[in-house]
Amino acid sequence: MKALITASLIAFSTLGAVSAQAASDHAGHAMASPSAASAEMQMIDAQVKKVDKAAGKVTLSHGPLTNLNMPAMTMVLKVSNVAWLDQMKTGDKIRFMAENVNGAITVVHFEPAK
Incomplete structure (x- = not known):
């Protein structure tokens, strides 16, 4: 019986050490959040076809x-x-850059083309 208890204690202590090591190995890694994904979006080239200031909208001929x-x-x-x-x-x-904001395709970043 003493051997069984000793083996069990060794197994549990080893599991705890492995879990702690796994947690510390990944502690510095961040999961990509929606805002991080937004920051990585590609800038799209476009030409302004119409500006509608009253509606807060712009008509663009744009790439994919x-x-x-x-x-x-x-x-x-x-x-x-x-x-x-x-x-x-x-x-x-x-x-x-554009995103779907509350169901509307919205320009979330813009700059004049160079």
């Missing part, structure tokens, strides 16, 4: 939005910052 599984097309998008519309005019070339 791979993060949204959308092909290249011309479409109307909301902008997360309406002040950006003051920086855009028809014919401008821009680069942008």
